[in-house]
Amino acid sequence: MLTSKRTLPWRYSVATLCLVGFLSACGSGSDDASEAPTEPARKTATISILAINDFHGRLENGGTALVRDPANPAGTRATLGGAAYLQTRLQQLQASNPQGSIVVANGDLIGASPLVSRAFNDEPAIEVLNALGVQVSSVGNHEFDNGKQELLRLINGGCRAGDVIGVETCLREGQFEGARFDYLGANVIDTDTNALLLPGHVVKTIDGVKLGFIGLTLQDTPSVVAAGGTDGLEFADEVASINALIPQLKQESVAAIAVLLHNGGTTQAATINEQHCNNLSPDFAALLAGISAEVDVVFTAHTHRGYQCVLPDGKLLISGASYGQLISQVELTIDLATNGVIDKRSENHPVVNDIGALNSDGVAIEVPAMYPVLGKDPEIAAMVDFYRNLIKPITDQIVGQIDRPMAVEANASGESVLANLVADIYLWETSERPAYASRPAQIALTNLGGVRADLPTTTVTYGQLYDVMPFGNIAVTRDMTGAQIYRLLEQQWEAPQPSGNSRMLGFSTGFAYSWDARQPEGAPAGTGQRVVAGSVTLHGVPIALEQTYRVTSNDYIAGGGDNMTIMRETTNGQDGRLDLDFTVDYFRQAGLVAAPAQNRITRLN
Known part of the structure; x- marks a missing residue:
């Protein structure tokens, strides 16, 4: 009605x-x-x-x-x-x-x-x-x-x-x-x-x-x-x-x-x-x-x-x-x-x-x-078919298989299966390739807003991967201190933030943290207290505030996009390849890709 x-x-x-x-x-x-x-x-x-x-x-x-x-x-x-x-x-x-x-x-x-x-x-x-x-x-x-x-x-x-x-x-x-x-x-x-x-x-x-x-x-x-x-x-x-x-x-x-x-x-x-x-x-x-x-x-x-x-x-x-x-x-x-x-x-x-x-x-x-x-x-169908037929040989190429459909939609903690997978792929690219052998990434992240479509079938095509990541981002790897990582996590909720726009990040395997929903959202910049102290870990070891970690993101976030301004203070940057290119490579070498577990972000209260 x-x-x-x-x-x-x-x-x-x-x-x-x-x-x-x-x-x-x-x-x-x-x-x-x-x-x-x-x-x-x-x-x-x-x-x-x-x-x-x-x-x-x-x-x-x-x-x-x-x-x-x-x-x-x-x-x-x-x-x-x-x-x-x-x-x-x-x-x-x-x-x-x-x-x-x-x-x-x-x-x-x-x-x-x-x-x-x-x-x-x-x-x-x-x-x-x-x-x-x-x-x-x-x-x-x-x-x-x-x-x-x-x-x-x-x-x-x-x-x-x-x-x-x-x-x-x-x-x-x-x-x-x-x-x-x-x-x-x-x-x-x-x-x-x-x-x-x-x-x-x-x-x-x-x-x-x-x-x-x-x-x-x-x-x-x-x-x-x-x-x-x-x-x-x-x-x-x-x-x-x-x-x-x-x-x-x-x-x-x-x-x-x-x-x-x-x-x-x-x-x-x-x-x-x-x-x-x-x-x-x-x-x-x-x-x-x-x-x-x-x-x-x-x-x-x-x-x-x-x-x-x-x-x-x-x-x-x-x-x-x-x-x-x-x-x-x-x-x-x-x-x-x-x-x-x-x-x-x-x-x-x-x-x-x-x-x-x-x-x-x-x-x-x-x-x-x-x-x-x-x-x-x-x-309208004829208009769409005209353009679809021009790119069909590219979009219909099968690049891999997944064990089940994966969605962008986040759970109550703010964690998305598909965003987790994208972060895992960014980590794979910037830690396994020879170009990163001297300083491999330890953590990778992506913004949920940069993951634009679900993978709805277990057979994955080039066109589907393009729909997931259509922006043409590149991987950027930089040094971040533990304190900067905590600050980045708080910036998911701190002001200034476009109205109603959740800035939750997806993280690679091995990284985990907890946040407390009782603490106010939209706190002034630099004052947020939603991240639970001591909960941020890498492979089960608490992140040390003074230690330096090698962290990969897309170039949009690396440039301070979504008001993630702490990223502009990071150092020793290394620019990498286009995300779609290395994602296709990942699928082609991986065989069957398993959906990541949603166990990296824990919401309290």
Whole structure:
């Protein structure tokens, strides 16, 4: 059912109804029965906003997730997403309100993409989003992965300089038209001009009703983008940027204001389509409270979580997970006499595809009856197949076997099976290869945000490994003292931290520690006390604060990404190979790869 909030009483005086022509009994002064009856003017309009967020070029499949199931309180796993399935569900939802629907998006539509899109500079993702009918989107942090000029090219069109036309760029008759939709960035300032890089807002008229959209990304974008991506840009405060545009939208006589905010929170949710925002992360709740009450709905993103609720001040809040797994629908009922919202409702609709999820025994999991199992839209499927067929000889290469499917999803301690495996592979690369013989790594780590997809089958292909690690990171090995390792662990929770963005790290085998959930999250930098003293060990031996250890990470974390600033103080760096290259090597030499145990991080309380 839709989350609902009625904001104005549903009552009018007879005089008012007569004035706007809603009551036929008010008459025109003629009693000629031969007059043809006129259709009464409508008194309300219902506008349906259909949103996706954090699409990340997931053209083929969005992976699996737990969905609500009345027969299973813990949720039932289903396969979700895929652009052709997404279009099918969008069209179903639009069919109930064909004149009053608009499709929008909320950033990270590109970047960290599977090879089917990334191999062609995310031009396929933009092409598909155009075909899905997206009309407006905010930018997200990943829109800046390759810098502002590349983003502007993807928006405005044209071939990528230096790439081979028809092979790497402009695959459609040597051309790329760019985004047909409005990309918004209300808080993204170009330091060359001291003006906004992109428009901050746009007004769309849907079924005669004006809607105002404000789009922006998180202020902390530079801390979650690889070095160089945000050069020449500044990111202003989200709340101030939103509120500054409200008067202008009011002057343009909009009936409602929707914010597309590429920032988000976390909640206590068992499934991706829970109908609540229980335990919404406090820092993000505080940010939302600062947004003007003139805003009717805030679409959020970034944390890849699904949630929906009504905030204390009446604003609707909704987030649609990621990868096209959900469509966030908001229905606004507009009083045409007052040009205002009188009712608003929301719902997250799972995009359940026909691929099917398997349980640990390899048996198909039955989809709950409340969800339609979707087929592919043929037009979108053909677009995706065009690009997939170009890379199929590469992506379908089998590189190895695993003993069971492995997921990115972390347990209650913050430990992910797949992140553990990635850390183990980083350790293997930087301790076993001859280039590291003189100073081999002892510990390796990775950020959960850098592990982007599950390994869903026991046969592992090159394309699947690319989906897991699409960023093109390299291994960086440096000296760290035991004290710096403790500091790094605390920085997983300390401020400053992008709202709701868990920065848990995965560690290699032999490394272990405990943390205490009773200690506050978000402590000021340098003051966190969540790591239990003496619990940090390497092969069972406590880490000594003054001792030096050889530690490997990806170059994003090594450069202080995710506000892991202690990494910038490490010394004696050695840069290594591309992570995808040595991961393929690992699988090819390993035979059967066993899933690592989740025994490296212990949560207390």
